[in-house]
Amino acid sequence: VPIVFFLSIDMVAGCVAGKTYLLHVKRGDKIHASSPPLIADDGGKPHVNLSRIFTSTLQRQNDWKYKKKPLKVRIEELRSHFVTSLSYDLSKNIVEEAFPERRVIIRERDGLTEVHLRLRGVKESLYIRQQDVQTA
Known part of the structure; x- marks a missing residue:
């Protein structure tokens, strides 16, 4: 199922x-x-104030669950090039082929580093219809 996600970090x-x-x-x-x-x-x-729209195709594992689809965030300290990597599973919280708007905090395993973001998603076909209505 292709889902259009709206991400704001x-x-x-x-x-x-x-x-x-x-x-x-x-x-x-x-x-x-x-x-x-x-x-x-x-x-x-x-x-940060970084926003992006992207499409991700989620595959069904069964009637009520999707296969994992990681969204990865890398934080790099420029001088040392030290990288902290965090991950969030986009297949979580899918409801009727949509991702209801949520505030998400992704934490590093040790709990020291975290990313605060907002995320929502709609089925791609619905997003395209909404765009067609807006341009008409």
Whole structure:
């Protein structure tokens, strides 16, 4: 089922104050979005404000569940090139072939680094119909 996702990344927490970071959003091996260089504030939080629309095809595992589909976020500290990788399963929370709008916090296993984002998704055919109505 092709789903059009609307992604908005607001903030990263757990970075070192004053350091510069890049944020990359990936699905599979493909980078879908990269931030400009971001400087962490005194609280260690670079404010991102990165938005993207992308399509992802989710495959059914059975009548009520989909196969896992990871959305990966890489946070790279520019000077040291140290990378923190986080992942979120897009197949979670699918309801009637849509992804209801949610605020999501993806945490690193040790709980120190986290990404704050908003995500929603609609079936691709419905998205195309909505676009056709808006352009008419």
